[in-house]
Amino acid sequence: MALEKTWRWFGPNDSIKLSELRQFGVEGIVTALHHIKGGAVWPVEEIMQVKEEIERHGMRWSVVESLPVSEGIKQNNSDRKQLIENYKISLRNLASCGIDTVCYNFMPVLDWARTDLHFVSESGAESMLYDHATFAAFDIFILNRPNAKQDYPEDILAEAKQIFDKMTIDEQNTLAFNIIVVTQGFINGTVGNVQNYKQVFLDYLSKYDDIDKDVLRNNLLLFLEDVIPVAEEVGINLCIHPDDPPYPLLGLPRIASTLEDFDWIFSNYPSRANGLTFCSGSLSVREDNDLVKIAKRFGERIHFVHLRNIKRIGTRSFYESAHLDGVVDMYEVLKALLEEQHQRMANGRKDHRMPFRPDHGLKILDDFNRTSNPGYPLIGRMRGLVEITGLEIGIERSLS
Structure with missing residues (x-):
């Protein structure tokens, strides 16, 4: 069997x-x-x-x-x-x-969440990666979720700030779009590919405040x-x-x-x-x-x-x-x-x-x-x- x-x-x-x-x-x-x-x-x-x-x-x-x-x-x-x-x-x-x-x-x-959809390994194969500090950079500085900093330790906060400071506007938008829309779009995602997707996403999050x-x-x-x-x-x-x-x-x-x-x-x-x-x-x-x-x-x-x-x-x-x-x-x-x-x-x-x-x-x-x-x-x-x-x-x- x-x-x-x-x-x-x-x-x-x-x-x-x-x-x-x-x-x-x-x-x-x-x-x-x-x-x-x-x-x-x-x-x-x-x-x-x-x-x-x-x-x-x-x-x-x-x-x-x-x-x-x-x-x-x-x-x-x-x-x-x-x-x-x-x-x-x-x-x-x-x-x-x-x-x-x-x-x-x-x-x-x-x-589900990933921060890099095109991570390349030493062999040249491509997979997906989740980096917690990069996700924190998205959460705190790109999404601007209220009180987000409270959810991360000091070392992750410092690393997230460094990551964000090095990102271009296009890189910030790509990261947010991948997390909110791309990874969710083929599995009945909550937000969808809408113009104000970040605000719609924040509105969904706020419904879980209590x-x-x-x-x-x-x-x-x-x-x-x-x-x-x-x-x-x-x-x-x-x-x-x-x-x-x-x-x-x-x-x-x-x-x-x-x-x-x-x-x-x-x-x-x-x-x-x-x-x-x-x-x-x-x-x-x-x-x-x-x-x-x-x-x-x-x-x-x-x-x-x-x-x-x-x-x-x-x-x-x-x-x-x-x-x-x-x-x-x-x-x-x-x-x-x-x-x-x-x-x-x-x-x-x-x-x-x-x-x-x-x-x-x-x-x-x-x-x-x-x-x-x-x-x-x-x-x-x-x-x-x-x-x-x-x-x-x-x-x-x-x-x-």
């Missing part, structure tokens, strides 16, 4: 076509209805159109990534009731089409109490994605970053349908996260797996590296996941596929001649898929 090999595909506008993916062993597709505005109902007709297109190419729609959780739900505001109802209807519609795994996140406003970690946790629990019973009824596994990066940014709380966070989430709503997207790249940014321990502790509720690697380069700073080359002990992580899969099969669980995808990838070779979303080149991810598959075969032989 092996984990189901999946691939994130961004729909008809993706430069990587479904007809290409079967050629190198992809079994399932991870995608979403990206053209539907967040918070709206996903109609059966639209779901089936995508599902049938995937199946025409000999694959299955394995995971929805993601069915977005709207800001109104995270904030528990006046729109929440209708947004929750729409979410429930979408879950029912997905289940009626035979889709059983839905990944989501509960990160306020900003889904929402701390405890309040956001409570809002997540309210969400789970509303939607998990529907998920259980229709046979869908929901799986929360870890925060990326896994610590507070922009004064916003983070509630899915550590083992303690997941303990809280799963102990407060213990249904197995309340599950985890195990993302090795996001979790490994924190040195205090023991990935193997997390994989074993919550193994029975890991419904989806993202495998990638990073290298740390300072306080809260990192860049994305090759899948088998970084701080993640991919052998031990994958071994723990395969052991969980064996246990599920022994117990007769139907959800033993445990779909994984090579998350992000280095831009290499002909990737430089193709267009792709940040972090999602063809050949770099193909390399990751092949490396993980080879490692998986060796582990499987050792287990049997």
Whole structure:
């Protein structure tokens, strides 16, 4: 047996076509209805159109990534009731089409953050980098978020000022646009490519002024109490994605970053349908996260797996590296996941596929001649898929 090999595909506008993916062993597709505005109902007709297109190419729609959780739900505001109802209807519609795994996140406003989308390693491969001092420069001096300086230690403040002083106006605007718009634009971002994007972004942030970690946790629990019973009824596994990066940014709380966070989430709503997207790249940014321990502790509720690697380069700073080359002990992580899969099969669980995808990838070779979303080149991810598959075969032989 092996984990189901999946691939994130961004729909008809993706430069990587479904007809290409079967050629190198992809079994399932991870995608979403990206053209539907967040918070709206996903109609059966639209779901089936995508599902049938995937199946025409000999694959299955394995995971929805993601069915977005709207800001109104995270904030528990006046729109929440209708947004929750729409979410429930979408879950029912997905289940009626035979889709059983839905990944989501509960990160306020900003889904993920990087400060350099074209970081070049010594080999000449290109990946993405997050530098905490550069992010502080954006937050304090470019975005001008009120009281932002209070969130950073003195050494980061000093470094951020030095970085900002050396930046041209064009470099400042590029950094802000990449953080607010480019990295979010293909995943139902909150702001969009509007002229006053920085002010719109600040307005979104201000709505969390009175929402701390405890309040956001409570809002997540309210969400789970509303939607998990529907998920259980229709046979869908929901799986929360870890925060990326896994610590507070922009004064916003983070509630899915550590083992303690997941303990809280799963102990407060213990249904197995309340599950985890195990993302090795996001979790490994924190040195205090023991990935193997997390994989074993919550193994029975890991419904989806993202495998990638990073290298740390300072306080809260990192860049994305090759899948088998970084701080993640991919052998031990994958071994723990395969052991969980064996246990599920022994117990007769139907959800033993445990779909994984090579998350992000280095831009290499002909990737430089193709267009792709940040972090999602063809050949770099193909390399990751092949490396993980080879490692998986060796582990499987050792287990049997």
